[in-house]
Amino acid sequence: MKEILSGNEAIARGAYEAGCLVASAYPGTPSTEILENVINYKEINASWAPNEKVALEVAIGASFGGARALSCMKHVGVNVAADPLFTASYTGVKGGLVLIAADDPEMHSSQNEQDSRNYAKFAKVPMLEPADSAECKEFTKLAFELSEQFDTPVMLRSCTRISHGKSVVELGERVTGLPTPKLVKDAPKLVMLPGNARVRHPLVEERTLKLSDYGSSAAINRMELHSSEIGVICAGVTYQYVREALPDASVLKLGMVWPLPHALIREFAAKVKQLFVVEELDPFIEDQVKAMGIACQGKELTTLCGELSPGRIQAAFAKAGIIKVAASEVIAAEPVPPRPPNMCPGCPHRGVFYQLNRANAYVTGDIGCYTLGFMPPLNAMDTCVCMGASISMGSGMVRALPPEEQKRVVAVIGDSTFLHTGINSLMEMAWNKAPATVIILDNRITAMTGRQENPASGFTLAGEETSEVNIPELCRVLGIKHVRVVDPYDLDATRLAIEEEMNRPEPSVIITNRPCCLIKGAGRFEKGKILEVDQGKCTGCKACLRIGCPAIEWKPNPDGNKGKAFIDPQLCTGCTVCQQLCKFNAIGGRK
Amino acid sequence: MDTTITNILLVGVGGQGILLASEILSEAFMLAGFDVKKSEIHGMSQRGGSVVSHVRFGKEVFSPVVPEGQGDILFGFELLETYRYLSLLKPGATVVANDYKIAPPSILLGQAVYPQALPEKIKAKFPDFLLVDGQGLALKAGDVRAANTVMLGAVSKRLQIADGVWQQALEKMVPKKALEINLKAFEFGRGL
Numbered sequence: 001m002k003e004i005l006s007g008n009e010a011i012a013r014g015a016y017e018a019g020c021l022v023a024s025a026y027p028g029t030p031s032t033e034i035l036e037n038v039i040n041y042k043e044i045n046a047s048w049a050p051n052e053k054v055a056l057e058v059a060i061g062a063s064f065g066g067a068r069a070l071s072c073m074k075h076v077g078v079n080v081a082a083d084p085l086f087t088a089s090y091t092g093v094k095g096g097l098v099l100i101a102a103d104d105p106e107m108h109s110s111q112n113e114q115d116s117r118n119y120a121k122f123a124k125v126p127m128l129e130p131a132d133s134a135e136c137k138e139f140t141k142l143a144f145e146l147s148e149q150f151d152t153p154v155m156l157r158s159c160t161r162i163s164h165g166k167s168v169v170e171l172g173e174r175v176t177g178l179p180t181p182k183l184v185k186d187a188p189k190l191v192m193l194p195g196n197a198r199v200r201h202p203l204v205e206e207r208t209l210k211l212s213d214y215g216s217s218a219a220i221n222r223m224e225l226h227s228s229e230i231g232v233i234c235a236g237v238t239y240q241y242v243r244e245a246l247p248d249a250s251v252l253k254l255g256m257v258w259p260l261p262h263a264l265i266r267e268f269a270a271k272v273k274q275l276f277v278v279e280e281l282d283p284f285i286e287d288q289v290k291a292m293g294i295a296c297q298g299k300e301l302t303t304l305c306g307e308l309s310p311g312r313i314q315a316a317f318a319k320a321g322i323i324k325v326a327a328s329e330v331i332a333a334e335p336v337p338p339r340p341p342n343m344c345p346g347c348p349h350r351g352v353f354y355q356l357n358r359a360n361a362y363v364t365g366d367i368g369c370y371t372l373g374f375m376p377p378l379n380a381m382d383t384c385v386c387m388g389a390s391i392s393m394g395s396g397m398v399r400a401l402p403p404e405e406q407k408r409v410v411a412v413i414g415d416s417t418f419l420h421t422g423i424n425s426l427m428e429m430a431w432n433k434a435p436a437t438v439i440i441l442d443n444r445i446t447a448m449t450g451r452q453e454n455p456a457s458g459f460t461l462a463g464e465e466t467s468e469v470n471i472p473e474l475c476r477v478l479g480i481k482h483v484r485v486v487d488p489y490d491l492d493a494t495r496l497a498i499e500e501e502m503n504r505p506e507p508s509v510i511i512t513n514r515p516c517c518l519i520k521g522a523g524r525f526e527k528g529k530i531l532e533v534d535q536g537k538c539t540g541c542k543a544c545l546r547i548g549c550p551a552i553e554w555k556p557n558p559d560g561n562k563g564k565a566f567i568d569p570q571l572c573t574g575c576t577v578c579q580q581l582c583k584f585n586a587i588g589g590r591k
Numbered sequence: 592m593d594t595t596i597t598n599i600l601l602v603g604v605g606g607q608g609i610l611l612a613s614e615i616l617s618e619a620f621m622l623a624g625f626d627v628k629k630s631e632i633h634g635m636s637q638r639g640g641s642v643v644s645h646v647r648f649g650k651e652v653f654s655p656v657v658p659e660g661q662g663d664i665l666f667g668f669e670l671l672e673t674y675r676y677l678s679l680l681k682p683g684a685t686v687v688a689n690d691y692k693i694a695p696p697s698i699l700l701g702q703a704v705y706p707q708a709l710p711e712k713i714k715a716k717f718p719d720f721l722l723v724d725g726q727g728l729a730l731k732a733g734d735v736r737a738a739n740t741v742m743l744g745a746v747s748k749r750l751q752i753a754d755g756v757w758q759q760a761l762e763k764m765v766p767k768k769a770l771e772i773n774l775k776a777f778e779f780g781r782g783l
Contacts (some may be wrong), residue, residue: 004617004627108632132628132655165630165655166614168621240653330660332717336671338704339695341640362702377700536722537651545700550639553694556700563701 005169007162010133011100012037015070018096020044020177022062025053026420027449028074029109030101030163035072036452039461043174043197048461050450051387051420052077056084056099060153063097064190066181068144074099075116076386080421082119085153087192088253090200092151095181096144099125103159105280106307111386113306113365114398115281117253122153124204126211127155127258128220129236133167150207150214157257161237161307203266208259216263220255223268230322231272231286233265233296238308242278246323247311247540254589259290269294274322274349274516276301280308283472343372346527346552346573348514349441350486351411353380354547354577355495356439359502364397366390366422368414369448369516370441377548387411388421395425395434411438416446416454419469423478425572429507430479437501438480438509443516444472444524448519451519475509482508487516491580528574529589531567537586538564544578544587552578593637596649597750598657602676603668604693605642612666612739613644613763619649619760621751630655641672643679656760665717666746668739670709674729677716686717687745689725689738721745721783728779735768737776746781 005013011034015023023046027034035330038046049055052073054208057393062069078101085099101116120127130139136158138401171568182411187284188196217268234242235254242251252262252268269275277286277298286298301316304310318325343350352371355365357380365371365381366389374381378444383393394411401409413422419438429436453459454468475483483505486497494512500510515524540562544552551571556563569590581586599616603609613629620627631644645657662680667673667688673741680686688712697703706712714720725738732741740761747757757777765773 002613002621004621004629016670161630164632165628167628167652167655168626200761237655240655243653244658304665309656309658309659310654328660329682331678331680334674336706337673337695337697339639339641341605342696344639376694542701543764545650548696548700550696550699553699556701558702 001169001171004166005133005137006033006164006166007133007136007158007326008033008164009037010070010136010169011140011156011158012529013169013171014137015098015323016041016044017137017172018141018176019068019178020070021067021068021095021181022059023047024049025072025074026050026052026077027305027446027450027452028054028077028102030104031072031074031077031100032159032449032452033163034100035461038070039533046461047428050455052081053083056081056088059097059099060088061254062181063093063095065094065183066179067095068178069095070100073102074110075101075114076102076110076112078119079103080121080387082123084507085119085125088153089125090192090197090204091190093147093153094161094184097148097153098140098143098147099153099155101157101279101492102163105159108160115283115284116155117257117284120157120281121284122430124208125153125155126256127157127472128255129157129257130255131239131253132162133165135170136162137169137308139220148209150474152207155208156528157209157236159237163329163345165237166224167207176519178254179448211256212259212262213287215259216255218256218261221264222253223264223271224251224253225271226250228271229273230569231275233268233275233277233289234279235285236281238278241308241310241313244310247318254285257285258591260285262525264347265289265292265294267375267387269296269326274544278308278313320446327389342375342548342550343369344517345549345571346575348359348376348443348517349373349401349510350549351491351494351546351577352439352512353378355491355498356380356410356412356495358495359498361498361502362405362408362409364390364394364409364411366417367448368412368417370412370414373412375548377455377546387417388425390444391422391425391429391438394436394438395429395432398434398436400542406435407505409436410498410502412438413438413440415440415442415456418471419455423474426475426480428508434507435505436507437504438507440471440475440509441500442509442511442513445516445519447516447518450560471511480507480509483511484509485511485513487514488512489575489577491577503579511583517575528576530569530574531576531587531591532569533565533567534586534588535564537584539584539586543581543583543584547577547581593656593738594650596647596652597664597666598662599646599666599768600657600676600679601644601646601666601668601697602672603642604672605640607642607668608739609644609668612743613646613696615760615764617644617682618764619752619756620646622756625649626652628652628655629686641675643676664746665741666738666747668742671695671705674706674709674713677713683719684717685719685749686713687723687742687749688713689740689742690722700722712756723780727731729776732779733772737769737773740765740773741775744777745783746780747777748783750780
């Protein structure tokens with residue numbers, strides 16, 4: 001049966017067909033939907049982990065127990081999971097172990113565009129790279145087989161255009177007859193004390209050589225011979241771009257990007273007059289081809305930054321005089337007002353950032369919807385580096401500052417990010433007595449990636465009720481003496497809490513307690529009374545516009561007099577934050 | 592071999608249901624026997640930001656992304672977004688746009704104004720332009736939320752795909768309880 005699947009849906013399907021039994025992940029764009037689809041296959045035990053390191057360790061444990069196991073994350077998640085990854089490379093596996101890393105060239109939804117292929121080389125594990133959804137499914141299955149055949153974790157690299165692109169996939173059946181998981185003592189392989197690890201490392205190096213040989217004859221690496229003038233080595237979505245941009249070129253399409261198939265590359269290079277490597281981000285393949293002593297061109301033509309596309313590749317080859325492209329008529333783009341992302345109407349974060357701005361706080365921020373607190377008119381975020389860094393960076397910053405500036409430092413972090421890697425940071429801050437203020441924006445969900453459950457939300461990925469981390473108590477046991485919970489829809493209470501804790505020369509935590517306005521059911525978000533602006537009372541002072549709510553629109557007066565504010569009843573959730581800002585009582589419940 | 596590929600771009604504002612519309616389109620092309628690819632960006636841009644979905648079909652499709660300046664049909668869910676992405680089209684392309692406005696932040700804050708006379712400006716560049724009262728016709732069909740389906744109906748007339756295939760795609764992709772209204776909305780759009 002044929003279906004149109006996204007790359008992420010196809011990876012989930014591939015894991016199912018491969019007989020995968022355990023899957024663990026932390027949500028992160030563009031990888032999130034893999035696990036959200038795996039959970040639809042009842043044969044697989046799938047769950048969210050608090051972070052990527054834990055997710056990979058869950059999968060490693062399942063593999064050591066004899067099951068085929070999957071872990072998924074976005075590219076920066078692999079940084080968090082790097083510790084177990086590098087040593088799992090030495091131990092190898094029992095059941096097949098596959099790690100999906102989803103890169104985000106162009107940074108559509110990420111803080112950097114690191115190239116995950118470097119991790120495969122660095123950790124010395126093979127990496128497959130599919131070029132469409134059909135390959136996502138097939139390569140995921142193959143990854144499990146290679147993992148067991150070569151006794152290694154296998155990485156599969158996706159990217160935004162593959163994970164969130166859809167194409168046609170032929171569905172298959174789930175494999176049967178895999179060994180039943182059971183406990184097997186195998187300390188020389190699984191206990192990585194120095195004496196054992198020294199034995200394992202040479203096996204890892206031999207494995208890489210064997211995998212390179214495998215790659216030279218494997219069907220996933222293939223030559224498509226057309227003209228002998230131009231030969232292009234490429235992989236993943238870039239293969240699709242190359243086929244479209246350079247239809248006459250011969251192509252060596254790599255399905256395995258580490259280790260490279262040296263024999264096959266030499267064979268291909270000998271068949272073409274001019275050899276090129278076209279790849280997004282780093283010159284990963286190019287550097288290795290050059291190190292083999294084979295002349296080729298790569299980053300001389302294409303950029304190190306951002307995505308490629310058929311047009312960009314064509315333009316680069318035309319500019320270098322390698323191909324000729326007929327000039328086409330172009331419709332000029334005209335400047336129009338931009339439409340950046342914004343916090344939703346009724347978002348509980350909005351009032352907090354409004355008050356942080358007014359309090360002249362210096363906000364060390366973190367990763368989540370609330371990073372949008374950076375946008376005007378809130379303008380209340382001053383740093384954003386990586387998951388969990390808000391607290392530890394605030395803690396470090398106060399140590400460097402003169403006393404009068406110390407109190408301005410406020411770290412802002414969401415519930416899911418706090419549980420991901422913020423707990424260690426808060427422990428450090430309490431332990432070392434750093435007098436910064438921390439605000440945990442607890443909206444009871446991992447909102448930015450599409451509302452996934454987390455350890456404090458009370459539900460599992462499967463929607464079952466479960467234990468719930470008590471965040472205020474957790475802060476107290478970490479050593480924070482001053483922990484207070486505030487309603488972020490109450491602007492005065494929020495302002496008071498922020499001012500008092502900023503002035504306190506000790507570590508303190510404020511926790512906000514309103515759920516994300518997109519989570520319905522289970523007693524979570526409830527709409528309030530929809531508000532409207534009394535046009536007779538509105539003086540056009542624009543105070544309500546300072547929160548940047550998408551439900552409030554400024555309508556200029558055509559007569560040239562002052563305009564007035566309007567509230568869109570379709571968008572308003574009745575959070576009342578704008579109402580509290582109106583000094584003229586012009587905002588009230590809709591009649 | 593016929594290497595013709597039809598490139599469709601769906602543009603609008605995050606939250607308008609663009610992804611579902613592009614899924615229904617893709618499903619119809621697959622059912623009609625074509626190779627199909629589609630691509631869009633999820634994540635941050637969904638928070639009320641500008642959204643573009645690419646759908647391509649033909650005998651064999653390589654890139655999931657429509658090459659710059661190669662769009663054949665622009666399917667606009669919001670006027671300003673329709674205007675923003677005209678440069679993705681080839682000259683002579685078709686534009687079908689919903690007559691619907693959502694103000695972006697700078698306009699909400701009174702720092703910019705919504706550009707005037709956008710339909711006329713679009714028509715001047717792309718004579719094959721259809722402005723659809725998506726919301727109005729959807730309301731007539733029974734639910735304002737079916738506006739996207741009205742638009743889909745309007746676009747469908749410009750694609751050489753059998754009636755039955757569209758019905759099949761809608762039946763597969765639209766929840767059962769909303770199907771009747773959506774089939775009606777589709778017919779209203781197709782009748783334009």
